Each structure stands twice: as C-alpha cells, then as structure tokens.
Amino acid sequence: MSKFGFFTQFLIIFKWIRYTLFIMDFFKNKVKNKLKKYQEQKLDEILFKIQFHESTKIELEKKKKQSPHDDVKLAKDIAYHAQMVDIWIGNEKKLRKQMADNERD
Structure with a gap:
C-alpha cells in the first residue's frame, strides 16, 4: 500500500x-433544549402551586381570626x-x- 493510499x-x-x-x-443539544423547556415548564407549575397554597393558607388564617369559635x-x-407549601x-x-x-454540563 502506498503512503498516499494510507493518507487518503x-x-x-x-x-x-x-x-x-x-x-x-446536534442531537445532544436538541435533547438539552427539550429538557430545559420541560424543566422551565415544571418550574412554572411549581411556582403556581406554591403561590396557590400560600394564598389559600392566608385566606384560611383570616377566616380563622374572624371566626368566634375554634374550627x-x-x-x-x-x-x-x-x-x-x-x-x-x-x-x-x-x-x-x-x-x-x-x-454546567
């Protein structure tokens, strides 16, 4: 075999x-982007649930203060x-x- 053949x-x-x-x-980046979008969506859901439970708790505490008896x-x-929460x-x-x-990855 010639050197040219080996080099080719x-x-x-x-x-x-x-x-x-x-x-x-390319596919690694595509998967990373999909994962990032999914995690951002889940983070939005989590933040909504935290806000919901906090506001519900505050409303219930207000009702408890207004209530004359212990419920x-x-x-x-x-x-x-x-x-x-x-x-x-x-x-x-x-x-x-x-x-x-x-x-980081």
Whole structure:
C-alpha cells in the first residue's frame, strides 16, 4: 500500500469521525433544549402551586381570626396548605439544582 493510499484512508476515517461527532453534538443539544423547556415548564407549575397554597393558607388564617369559635377543620386545612407549601418549596429547590447542574454540563 502506498503512503498516499494510507493518507487518503486516514482522511476518510477522520472526516467520518468528525461528521459522527457533529451529528451526536446536534442531537445532544436538541435533547438539552427539550429538557430545559420541560424543566422551565415544571418550574412554572411549581411556582403556581406554591403561590396557590400560600394564598389559600392566608385566606384560611383570616377566616380563622374572624371566626368566634375554634374550627378544627379550618385548622387542619391551614396545616395542610402549610405542609404543601413546604413540599413544593423543596421540589422547587431540587428542580433549580437539577437545572443548574444541566447548565454546567
């Protein structure tokens, strides 16, 4: 085999590898973008749920202050919404951490 033949084969293989890496990078970026959009959508949902449970809890606390007697169901509902706020804040922190990790990659 001549040197020219070897060099030509080397160039063909090198170009094939570069093309393959380009295709892989293209799809990797496409998946990353879809993941980012999905995570942003989930973050919006989480923030909405936090806002909902916080506002509901505040309204129930106002009702409790206005009520002349102790309402057990109202107290349970307030505790439930407070717990849900804590849960969703935890979910928000986890998701933001995942998003930060994905940005670094």
